[in-house]
Structure formats: structure tokens, C-alpha cells
Amino acid sequence: MxxxxxxxxxxxxxxxxxxxxxxxxxxxxxxxxxxxxxxxxxFPDTDGPEEVREAAVRALRDGRGNQYPPGPGIPELRTAIAAHQERRYGLTYDPDTEVLVTAGATEAIAAALLALLEPGDEVIALEPYYDSYAACIAMAGGTRVPVTLRQDGAGGGAADGRSFRLDLDELRDAVTDHTRLLLINTPHNPTGTVLTREELTAIAALAVERDLLVVTDEVYEHLVFDEAEHIPLATLPGMRDRTVTIGSAGKSFSFTGWKVGWVTASPALVTAVRSAKQFLTYVASGPFQYAVAEALRLPExxxxxxxxxxxxxxxxxxxxxxxxxxxxxxxxxxxxxxxxxxxxxxxxxxxxxxxxxxxxxxxxxxxxxxxxxxxxxxxxxxxxxxxxxxxxxxxxxxxxxxxx
CATH class of the missing domain: 3.90.1150.10 (Aspartate Aminotransferase, domain 1)
Known part of the structure; x- marks a missing residue:
């Protein structure tokens, strides 16, 4: 040879x-x-709730999800995601047209960026950022524009008064005629910062003013401490129809290996993201989707x-x-x-x-x-x-x- x-x-x-x-x-x-x-x-070194794990076992034994699940995700999970968003945040989504199940949040991020960016589009992301952001922007042919969270001794939620804060003037200055999308992560990995209502309101106003799309990575929504409050960007005026919100079961229920994430957005945005997602994994995590549907209904x-x-x-x-x-x-x-x-x-x-x-x-x-x-x-x-x-x-x- x-x-x-x-x-x-x-x-x-x-x-x-x-x-x-x-x-x-x-x-x-x-x-x-x-x-x-x-x-x-x-990743946690212990499993999440036993009743959720048993729900996955039941699904396996009952033959639910052992073959390809529906492309958008099983109806039970999409309904549970929509109910979770309404119960916690007052956001109403149609499970059939405004919810998409993904192979973890990482695929949701990839599919959203691949679907929504044209080559040369600029994406503003809060630096430091989860490493897949940069790779996904690159694969979509976009240009990343970092806006750095900086140390701030003035407080803002950290128990010891030391945290990282967003400079709103720097964010505004970073927007150009080539900016297509803001990629926002709150609660923020790796700094642990939770964006305040004031910061999110300013981000929303900027997105509306400059007609920008927003992808929000909210996988740590259930892990906020002390006086901090998680506020989904989609709840703010003018944001529901321009925001792709990403969630994850791995972070909320300590089953990171199951790789169950989701997108909630307007029908047009979900359709766009699904168009890219179907050529990535198509579907994944069939039996675990049934278990996550039960997990999202756990009591407060x-x-x-x-x-x-x-x-x-x-x-x-x-x-x-x-x-x-x-x-x-x-x-x-x-x-x-x-x-x-x-x-x-x-x-x-x-x-x-x-x-x-x-x-x-x-x-x-x-x-x-x-x-x-x-x-x-x-x-x-x-x-x-x-x-x-x-x-x-x-x-x-x-x-x-x-x-x-």
C-alpha cells in the first residue's frame, strides 16, 4: 500500500x-x-435524586426512549420544560413550537450559533467564558468580540464584597454595525457572578436599540446564593422574541452524563436552531428525557x-x-x-x-x-x-x- x-x-x-x-x-x-x-x-461526585434515577431505569425497562425519540424531544419533557419556565419565571412557551430538547447545553449553544450566524458576523461574549463559546463561534464563521468582566470591590452580591462586574459602557462601545448577537451567561462560569436586574435591563435595552439577537446560557439558574437572584433575560421588555434561552438538567439535577439540555424561544428562533441541531446529533438521551421530565416537576x-x-x-x-x-x-x-x-x-x-x-x-x-x-x-x-x-x-x- x-x-x-x-x-x-x-x-x-x-x-x-x-x-x-x-x-x-x-x-x-x-x-x-x-x-x-x-x-x-x-461535575459532581455523587448522583442526583434517587427518584429521578429510578425514573430513567423505568423508562429503560418499559422500552421508552430506547429507540430514536422525536426530533424536538419527547412531548413529556417539552411540556415539563414549558411548565417550569412558566411556574418559576412567568414565561409562557408552547411545548410544540417553542421548546427544543438538545444533547446538553453545549449542543444547544453550537446549534444556536451555527443557525443564527453568517460568516463575518460579530458575537459579543462576556470574558472569561466557557471554552466551547469560542469554538462554536469559530465553526459558524463568526468573529468573537470579548467584553471583560472586571474585579470590583464595590460588592454586587458576593459575600465578601469582591466579585467581577460588567462594564456597561464597554459593552455598548463593543457593538458595531457588524454585531449580530450577544452571548450572555448568567449565573456566570467561571467567575460566579450573577448579573443584576440593572445590568440585564441595560443589556435588553441595548439589544432592542441595535436590533440584536441574544443567546443566554442559564444552566446554573438553580444555583444562586445569598441575596442574588436569577432573572431570565427573556422576561424583560422586548426580549422574549429575540432571546434564545438555554437550560440544562446536568447542572440542576447532578446527572451531567445524561446530556439533556434545552432551548426555549419564539417559534422562528426554535425552528432556526432545530435546523442546525438536526444535523448535529439529531436526537439523544432518549430514556433520560423521561426522567428529566419528572425531575422538572420536583417540589421547590x-x-x-x-x-x-x-x-x-x-x-x-x-x-x-x-x-x-x-x-x-x-x-x-x-x-x-x-x-x-x-x-x-x-x-x-x-x-x-x-x-x-x-x-x-x-x-x-x-x-x-x-x-x-x-x-x-x-x-x-x-x-x-x-x-x-x-x-x-x-x-x-x-x-x-x-x-x-
């Missing part, structure tokens, strides 16, 4: 040339090879207990990080804590995270991977606290060696 001839043309599409193996794969492999506690990737007590448990874990890990010498930005939402390593005499988050497993047996993620302006994220490191209490206690104990 003849050997493959070499070519000067790169194998990887130029749009994806800047994206290699994700930092999550690298750091998770490092956790395994060193036997470290993995506080890098954001579940969500209150879930938040209280995560808030206690946040405080446990935040306290341990502070004792270790980090500057801690206590999050108002999500299950991530951003820290500043400069009080430890460090300034390079990549080098710090790569050495941390050997130094004290803990894995974290350098926030710089979430920035276009890498230097702005260089001293920040993210830890996940969605782990068992004993694991967090052991991690805090190991991290204290840094204080020496």
Missing part, C-alpha cells in the same frame, strides 16, 4: 486551528496520574435543599482557600470559585495549576483559558466545589500546605 503523500495544507480546518486538546482533558489526566483530588472539571423543597447544600460546600472550600493564602472571590452563583494566586507569590495560573498536583495533590483550572486576553486571566485559578463534603475537607487540608 502506498504511503500517504505529505501536503503543505494543514489537516485541521483553519477555523479550529487555535483549539487543541482542552485544558479539562489535560488537568483531568494529571489528576489521574498523580492521584490528586480533581477540583478542576465541573428539592431546589432549596440543593442550593443550601452547595452554599455550605462553597463556604467550606472558600474558607480553606483563604486559609491557604488565596484571595477568594466568593461566588454568588454556579459551583465554581475563582481565586487570585498573587498573594501566594505566584502570577502564572498555567504554571501554578500544572505544579499544584505534585505540590499538594489538588487539581484546579487556570482561568486564562477562558480569556482571549490571556494576560487578564493569568493570575486567576478556578476550583469546583460540587464534590462531597469529605473530599472538600481533604482538599482544603492539602491546600493549607501552600500557606507555609
Amino acid at each position: 502506498a504511503a500517504m503523500t505529505s501536503t503543505a495544507r494543514p489537516l485541521l480546518n483553519r477555523r479550529l486551528a487555535e483549539f487543541g486538546t482542552t485544558i479539562f482533558a489535560e488537568m483531568s489526566a494529571l489528576a489521574v496520574s498523580t492521584g490528586s483530588i480533581n477540583l478542576g472539571q465541573g 423543597a428539592y431546589f432549596e435543599e440543593f442550593r443550601a447544600d452547595m452554599r455550605a460546600k462553597r463556604d467550606l472550600l472558600a474558607g480553606g482557600l483563604e486559609q491557604a493564602g488565596f484571595k477568594v472571590f466568593r461566588p454568588a452563583g454556579t459551583y465554581f470559585i475563582t481565586t487570585d494566586i498573587r498573594p501566594l507569590g505566584e502570577s502564572d495560573g498555567f504554571a501554578f495549576c500544572r505544579s499544584l498536583p505534585e505540590r499538594c495533590g489538588v487539581v484546579a483550572i487556570p482561568n486564562a483559558v477562558f480569556y482571549d486576553h490571556r494576560e487578564r486571566g493569568a493570575p486567576f485559578v478556578r476550583f469546583a466545589f460540587c464534590k462531597r463534603t469529605g473530599v472538600l475537607e481533604e482538599a482544603a487540608s492539602r491546600l493549607k500546605t501552600l500557606a507555609a
Whole structure:
């Protein structure tokens, strides 16, 4: 057999040339090879409610969802999603035309951007941002325009008065005649910021004024703490028909492996997103869709207990990080804590995270991977606290060696 001839043309599409193996794969492999506690990737180390898991088992045994489910998602789940949006936020969606089930929120983001962008369209995203945003914008041929959330000592929901805030003037200045879409994430990963009503009202006014579409990633909607409040952008004047709202069962019910997400939007927007989605996975997670439909009908007590448990874990890990010498930005939402390593005499988050497993047996993620302006994220490191209490206690104990 003849050997493959070499070519000067790169194998990887130029749009994806800047994206290699994700930092999550690298750091998770490092956790395994060193036997470290993995506080890098954001997945719980316990399953969600037993009744939800049993609902998936019943669906499997009853033969529901073992073959291809309907393209938009099973009717039971679409109805449950619409009921959830109305019950919690007063948003009314038609389950048949305004709800779409996806293979997790990541596919929802990809499908929305592929459907709604033309090559050259500009997308404004809040930096730092989840790494799939940049890749999906690139695959759609768009141009990402980061607007950086900056440290603010004035408060805004963080328990210790230190958080990251959106500069609304900077956001307005970033909009050009080529801007097509705003990509908003609240509660925000990785900073833990929850956008306020004032900030969201300003974003809505800007979108209406400049006739922009908005995609909102709200997968952490049930994980807000203290005085913070999650306000869906679609509830604000002029926003329902221009907003694609993305939700996820993985973050709300601790079944991240099931990959069940969804989109709610106007019929025209859902039709557009579905046109792209059908050529990605087409359908996924059949039996789990039935279980998530039951999960969305859980009583409010579940969500209150879930938040209280995560808030206690946040405080446990935040306290341990502070004792270790980090500057801690206590999050108002999500299950991530951003820290500043400069009080430890460090300034390079990549080098710090790569050495941390050997130094004290803990894995974290350098926030710089979430920035276009890498230097702005260089001293920040993210830890996940969605782990068992004993694991967090052991991690805090190991991290204290840094204080020496």
C-alpha cells in the first residue's frame, strides 16, 4: 500500500486551528496520574435524586426512549420544560413550537450559533467564558468580540464584597454595525457572578436599540446564593422574541452524563436552531428525557435543599482557600470559585495549576483559558466545589500546605 503523500495544507480546518486538546482533558489526566483530588472539571461526585434515577431505569425497562425519540424531544419533557419556565419565571412557551430538547447545553449553544450566524458576523461574549463559546463561534464563521468582566470591590452580591462586574459602557462601545448577537451567561462560569436586574435591563435595552439577537446560557439558574437572584433575560421588555434561552438538567439535577439540555424561544428562533441541531446529533438521551421530565416537576423543597447544600460546600472550600493564602472571590452563583494566586507569590495560573498536583495533590483550572486576553486571566485559578463534603475537607487540608 502506498504511503500517504505529505501536503503543505494543514489537516485541521483553519477555523479550529487555535483549539487543541482542552485544558479539562489535560488537568483531568494529571489528576489521574498523580492521584490528586480533581477540583478542576465541573461535575459532581455523587448522583442526583434517587427518584429521578429510578425514573430513567423505568423508562429503560418499559422500552421508552430506547429507540430514536422525536426530533424536538419527547412531548413529556417539552411540556415539563414549558411548565417550569412558566411556574418559576412567568414565561409562557408552547411545548410544540417553542421548546427544543438538545444533547446538553453545549449542543444547544453550537446549534444556536451555527443557525443564527453568517460568516463575518460579530458575537459579543462576556470574558472569561466557557471554552466551547469560542469554538462554536469559530465553526459558524463568526468573529468573537470579548467584553471583560472586571474585579470590583464595590460588592454586587458576593459575600465578601469582591466579585467581577460588567462594564456597561464597554459593552455598548463593543457593538458595531457588524454585531449580530450577544452571548450572555448568567449565573456566570467561571467567575460566579450573577448579573443584576440593572445590568440585564441595560443589556435588553441595548439589544432592542441595535436590533440584536441574544443567546443566554442559564444552566446554573438553580444555583444562586445569598441575596442574588436569577432573572431570565427573556422576561424583560422586548426580549422574549429575540432571546434564545438555554437550560440544562446536568447542572440542576447532578446527572451531567445524561446530556439533556434545552432551548426555549419564539417559534422562528426554535425552528432556526432545530435546523442546525438536526444535523448535529439529531436526537439523544432518549430514556433520560423521561426522567428529566419528572425531575422538572420536583417540589421547590428539592431546589432549596440543593442550593443550601452547595452554599455550605462553597463556604467550606472558600474558607480553606483563604486559609491557604488565596484571595477568594466568593461566588454568588454556579459551583465554581475563582481565586487570585498573587498573594501566594505566584502570577502564572498555567504554571501554578500544572505544579499544584505534585505540590499538594489538588487539581484546579487556570482561568486564562477562558480569556482571549490571556494576560487578564493569568493570575486567576478556578476550583469546583460540587464534590462531597469529605473530599472538600481533604482538599482544603492539602491546600493549607501552600500557606507555609
